[in-house]
Amino acid sequence: MEIHVVSSTVIPQGLPPTENTKIPLTVFDMLASGMHVAVLHAYIPPMPTNTALKDGLKRALGLFPTLAGQLVENDDRCHPYISIGDNGGGVLVVETNVESELVDILPLEPSPELVRFHPPLDEARHLLQVQLNQFSCGGLVIGLTSHHRVADGKAISSFLIAWGKLVRGLQIDSFPGYDQTMLIPRDPPRCDHDHWGIEFQPLPLPPSSLPSTLNSNEVHNMRVHYSGEFILKIKARMPTKHSTFEVLTGHLWKNLTRARGLDPDMLTQIRVAVNGRPRLWPAAPTEYFGNMVLNAFPRARVKELTEGSVADAARLVHDAVGRIEDGYIRSLIDFRAINNGNVLVPVTDFEGPVLCPNLEVDSWLGFPFQEVDFGDGGSLCAFAPSWVPVEGVVILMPTLRGVGEGGVDVMLTLFQDHAELFRQISHSLD
Template identity: 55%
Template sequence: MNTGQKKKTQPSDMEVQVLSSTIISNGDQHTKVTQIPLTIFDRSTLNFHIPIIYAFKPAAATNTTLKEGLIKTLVHFPTLVGRFGETNPGLPCILFGGGESRGTLFVEATVEENLENYLPLEPSIDTKSFYPPTEEAETLIQVQLNRFACGGLVIAITIHHWVADGQSMGSFFTAWGRSVRGLDVAPLPVYDQSMLAPRHPPRCDFEFWGVEFVPLSLISHSYNEALSEFNPNVRNILAHYSKEFISTKLKGQLQQKYSTFELLTAHLWRKITEARGLHPMALTQIRVAVNGRRRLTPPAPKEYFGNLVISAFSNAIVKDLLDGTLEHTAGLVSDGVRQVGDSYLRSFIDFGFINEREVLMPNTDVEGTVLSPNLEVDSWLGLNFDEMDFGCGGRLCSFLPGWVPVEGVVILIPSLDEDDKGGVDVIVTMLEEHAKLFRQISHSLA
């Protein structure tokens, strides 16, 4: 059986001992209070901290050096140390400056074993001990340094998703590394929201109720049941797809050209659907996170800090998906993404303006912990997560998201395998009863 996975069994008895927990605050009490309104893109994301875990082989930078670099970096990213509040008209915003900043939770911990015993890191629930609890977090960003006996280091960062999307998180991680290495933060983040202003008059050419948001009138008792249906059988699976497999095995089936993301997403959609054993006539939908920066006209700067991601959707009947070709499925994914252009994004912005005083409940908040027969796909390819560098000779050897408790999530990550540049690691969340078959067929071309 070829699972494409290159990993060791991670010990389940890992003991992380917290040595200290402090709040880093660089807020100036005498500065003017600044309000950054939450945009419709911010309000459509998860009301949750997103944890990301990095592992560095020795020799890693010292905790003091990392802390000093973090303090210098946060000066340029003030929303990360702020707090949620309301503007004078009563609209949701981020407040910072003038004593409104909350700061950063900074935790130092040790593990009395060698990091090598845990590499490569696996998407296990045990990794939750690497980062502070994300529920009811007091600060918008939390950092935990986990120092191993060998000198290796695991850094876990959690950032509230209303404050930053993947593009923004990647920019912050890169900036922190530059500060630790004694370099200036460049390019600087951009907070100007003028490119997200509504049209005059605003108009919605597309429907977003029922697509991005659920009308509160449709949320019933079943909503509460969905929230409480935590399933302990959800597994996080790590699969590796080599550059050779993607370029030869998958792209060799195509007549048209598709991106690695479109092609691998199509392959995974088919294999996960097969592993789930869905009814042939069931409808399956895939939701893809699309970076809107380059899709606006004119484009928003890459350095825009906040959220500028929106979902693209593709649908298929299970039988058609499994009986069809990989190329057909890749076309479905590509067509869905292509629909997200400037007019779609402008309509979404106008929708936010028209409904700015409404209580907006994102669909993702009411879907529960099992997405089947649907999928949610997030790509970390090209987000600079893999470029985090603190110097000192310590090489980034593993990185992955924190534990994902929801079935039906797929995350594409650039592989750090030095012998397989261009390969992709994939996190797939599945129910335990489907995971065995998925591992068997994850690289099947049938």
């Protein structure tokens, strides 16, 4: 499949203030991985022209200025911030023509080949990068990469919805908020929980602790579909009510552990991403733009997990997530204040590319992908990460297979032999 680059331009920062603005990174921004996240959105025709899409993007950047800013670290690396209105920054926009029809790459099975549909992630100079891939049939794939320390998935979703509305000439009814007042530490600050080694890694580390890399043929990205009917079957086995996320995560954890063939006495855990906005008291504004994700860590012995029920696994997930509440969040905010003079590096930066025997589970179930509408009659037909070069990542995504179907698509990254075994038992209820 030939992909021809037509143009590559930088959209400057939109409507900068008269004076330079520095927005400090919060403890949640610093907790996010220091890398770009790449997601592809595929639309069937007819779609607006690239000119219309870029014009709407320019207007959107005026409302979401941090996406076009610059990430700056002071010499001491203790107080990073996003600079807005200074020279530099902007958003990279690449336009391509694809000598193929959109159907040829659907349903966007993550693979190394899909990375061609978004700008490179390595040494990216801009916090937001966009690639507009026009197919011969009129279909469009928008490849978007965003630096995780600028915004989490919920925030990026609000940006995409606003971008679509501006392309259609509509008014924005919810503006992004940058007020960090609710994240002010207590007086005096106090840590009620231990955060070293959980969220942040004490420094320095020996050179052997630095992560290595994986070759693209060592890890397999796969997509598995769970219908709404199948999820109801799992829920029917629960003695108490659990969310779709909890029962499906418990089901996946149990069967993935079986597929990996782990030692029965080994400890396995999941790093579960939890949206902290509604868990603060009072709750953070839904329009807050940035990061506010923490991690919960359900854990169990392999034997306990594989021989127990899915209900047991779902309960472990439920209980771990439930511990992320206002008190824990306030403790983490105060931890940043107490360690104001220390370099804070998230533990995830030192985990390396193999998570086994553990997992990372991210839920995109609450992200309103289907509300991203650029007009002209085109509609979203697929979305997915391009390719994740880390073993042990699980992403739950709402299916696009049918309105009201209620199913979930799961993207997993496993070693090839584990992937083959998991596919055989992916829907096992034993």
